[in-house]
Amino acid sequence: MMNQHLTEQVFTLVRELYQYGVHEVVISPGSRSTPVAIACEAHPKMKTYIHPDERSAGFFALGLIKATKKPVAILCTSGTAASNFTPAVSEADLSQLPLVVLTSDRPHELRNMGAPQAIQQVNMFQSFTKFQSDFPLADGEALTIDMIENTIMQASQYFYGPETGVVHFNLPFREPLLPDLSLKHLMYTGKKPLVKYNKQFDVSIVKPILKETNGVIIAGDCQNIDLSEMLTFSTIHNIPIIACPLSGIRHTMHPNVITTGDHLFKVMQDIEPGFIIRVGKAPVSKSTNQWIKKQNVPQILIQSQTLPKYFPKMPDLYLEMSPNDCFRQLSNLEVSTSKQWLNLWQKMNDIAIHEIHLYQLQVNDEGSIYPQLFEQMTNEDVLFFGNSMPIRDADSFFVKYKGLPYCNRGANGIDGVVSTALGMAAHKKVTLFIGDISFYHDMNGLIMSKLDHIDINIVVFNNNGGGIFSYLPQSEEEQYFERLFGTPLDLDFSHTAKLYDFNYVKYNVFDKITLPTSGRNIIEIKTDRNDNVIAHRSLTEKIKAAIEDAAKK
Incomplete structure (x- = not known):
């Protein structure tokens, strides 16, 4: 029996390796490596060598690299076969040789449960590698193919140039292991490699x-x-x-x-x-x-x-x-x-801005609050946004105002937002826009404002929970949603202000809000998650209708 998803994944792997310059592979025979071995052998231009001893195979590959000055791959089955690559991998690292290590592996469900030929192969060469990745199982997901293409593109920077070194791809496979050779065209069709x-x-x-x-x-x-x-x-x-x-x-x-x-x-x-x-x-x-x-x-x-x-x-x-x-x-x-x-x-753009302006005048929700706060900024002011809803509301409503938006968008997490904003506030005038859960998550960070006398305005949108989840499909699971995703905290942030010597003021969504011009201030605004969802979606529909009307004229 043949596995079509596995075929597409493995043939993509071999195709991308070849396109980025891996034209030779040393194969140590085994069962779990079957799909990659067959794919390499079936590729019309890939040169294969068969070596039954993994330890020696690794060093043979180093000889090929030294002779050609090109990256070479080595392939083995799962278990101790991979361990036998270690001497050659360490030598390649110290010699800065572009060795591409392909270790076949058991699927995730067979790891750490006593299955034969299953050892911990993920990151097993981490002391010697420039780049490593544990590949996903073949499941037919389109993003899996994108991931393979992207991963090899990223790893390829270590194939040539001053930073050459060892790259390790761990490749878990489920049975059946035979690829469908009627799909060989997948190995030499597709997008060209990214040109840098x-x-x-x-x-x-x-x-x-x-x-x-x-x-x-x-x-x-x-x-x-x-x-x-x-x-x-x-x-x-x-x-x-x-x-x-x-x-x-x-x-x-x-x-x-x-x-x-x-x-x-x-x-x-x-x-x-x-x-x-x-x-x-x-x-x-x-x-x-x-x-x-x-x-x-x-x-x-x-x-x-x-x-x-x-x-x-x-x-x-x-x-x-x-x-x-x-x-x-x-x-x-x-x-x-x-x-x-x-x-x-x-x-x-003008149509959308006009509808947003009308929204601000007619609706009382979190979105309508942002424009009145933005109006109080200068071009020198830093607007620091928490992740989840605040940065998305910045995208929606920071459309024609002054100020410099910042956010922690590396990992997009809610942790450390208060501390990062305070770090900027040590040098800039900062207003932090943050949700109640994210604010709670980093309340300890407020101590720096007290110890170093750092001024900052912190606007806390308190909708008593995780507002972003109300926009996601999870919100339809009413039986579980509030406990698992809404997660209401029922916190009174006036106590936080007292603990860290902040000024404190509390507003509702229909209030006119004025931001202090100096000092350490917590401005808490009580909002409603459900009202926010309804209002935001209504704005989208109004912009759509306005654009459609304009197109008819």
Whole structure:
């Protein structure tokens, strides 16, 4: 019996290894490694060597690397077979040789329960590797294939250049282990490997992409990154910039900056550009990321880091450089974006902003509070947002205001938000927007404000629980939702203010709120989770209706 999901996964693995320069593999025979061994042998261009002794096979591969100056893979079955690679792996590490170690493994359900040939193989070479990954089981999930492509792309930076070294992929497989050889075409079809260029790149490689009609720039998370040359490039070539709140350019009021992308992509996922230039890490907006993922047009990703953070979709071209360096070099190229295309985005942006303004005047919920707080900011003020709802509300409502938004969007966790904001407040004027659970999670961090006399405004949106979950499918499970996800804490934060010597004031959603201009202040605002969900979804429907009405005129 043949396993189609396993076939697709293994053939993708071998294809990507070959495309990134692994053209030779030394195979030590075994059962669990069957799918990869057959795939390597069946690949029309992969050179295979069969060596029955894993310890010797590893060193044989090192000889191949020394002779060719190219990466070479070694493959074994599960259990102690993998352990026998250790001497060669340690030698490859110290010699900086690009050895790609493929250890087949038992599936997760057979680990640590006495199954034969099952030892702990995850991270077993961690003292010697530059990169390692425990692959998922073949389950037919499309994201699994994306993960394999991305993982090998990331690991490939250690195949050549000054940072060469050992890469380890642990590959768990369920039976049946035989791949379907009628699908061999999967090993030599698919996307080309991601091409990476640094600041020395030849701008001519970008010309074919920019000649496509009507492109867009997606400015994602670019905290502390100068994007001034991107704004100039956009002005010259009439390119709309869909700006994440963490792009740091919404406050510029630049006419090409589209500040309502999250709303627009919720109601118009079908709009198609000719190309996409992505700058920085992924935007906050889920709807924007969904739109990026579904587009089948050329995409360029610009980030100043060795490992591209490519989510939500692998780009066609990766430029490892600062945005300013990049756009300065691109500014003189011919771009086919029209003034009408830019005007379309500007018109839709204006419609969405108008509906948001009406929402602020007519609705009393968390969303309506944000604009009145934003109106009290200057361009020098730091707006620090907690994860979950605050940063998403920033995306929704920070559309035409002053201030510099920041957030911990590396791991997107709720922990440490208070402490991070206080660290910034030691040097900047900071207003922290945070939910009640996230605030509770890092209340101990408030001690630094007391000990070092650090001024800060902390706006706590207290909806008595995890507001973000009310927007997710879990909310439909009424029997379990409140206890497992809503998690009401029933806390009175006035006691927190007393404990840490903060000023304290409490508001309801329909109150006019004034932020103090100095001091250490906790501003607690009582809101309702269910009302927030209803109001937010109503705003989306109103923006959709307004855009549809405008299209008819």
